[in-house]
Amino acid sequence: MDWTWADDEDELVTAYHEAGHAIVGCALGAQIDRVTLSQASMFDDEDDGMPHRFGDCIVNWGRVDPSDSWQRQRELLTILxxxxxxxxxQSGDEDLLDVRTWASDWRQAQLCAAAIKPQAAQQVQLLREAVNRLRKIVAADPCWSAIAALADELMLGDEIEGEQVADLVRFWWSRA
Known part of the structure; x- marks a missing residue:
């Protein structure tokens, strides 16, 4: 009898991805309504060359002033x-990245950058700076510990409510 389980690395990568959205968004003042992973990828036998993973993070900023630059910047950081x-x-290994899985995030980030900066060159610079800034913030504590803890929770298969995310942020930031 073969007791090996299907590789759930795709699901784990998705858990870290969704946890990144949730933890950064919450730390920047958003209310996280919920974070989930879809279990559908576990049952998808079709090998169509596409990644088999899906997650969802519902970020609620409350009442938003579209002319508020800080609000747009928080949204941009949360999206990225x-x-x-x-x-x-994935240890910063660009060869492991499958950009198809976050094309939607990138489109959202581009729209957000366009709302902040009028010229295309400025938008590209803003996106580049945001990614570089986030790489440092996300990789360091307390942010990384909170993301890892939430990713672990997501791997258990249950939907995570926003209050759990807020509790993780309070816990890890209180230790910083």
Missing amino acids: AGPVAEFVY
Whole structure:
């Protein structure tokens, strides 16, 4: 009898990705409504060359003033935090990144950057600076410890409520 389990590395990478969104968003003042992983990828036998993973993080900023630059910057950092957490989890090895899995995040980040900076060159510079800043923040404590703890919770398979995310942020930031 073969007791080996299917490789759940894709699911773990997704857990770190979603945890990145949730922890950074919460630390920046958003209310996280919920964070989940889909179990559907476990049952997908089709090998279509696409990654078999899916997660969801619902970030609620409350009442938003679209002209508030700080609000847009917080949104941008939260959007990019998922891909950056995934990158950090994979030891910063760009060869392991599958950008197809976060193309939606990148499109959202580009729209957010366009709302902050009028010119394309400024937008590219803003995105580059945001990613570089996040790589340092996400990889360091207390942020990384909180992301890892939330990723572990997500791997248990249950939906994580926003209050659990807020508790993790308070716990790890109180130790910093």
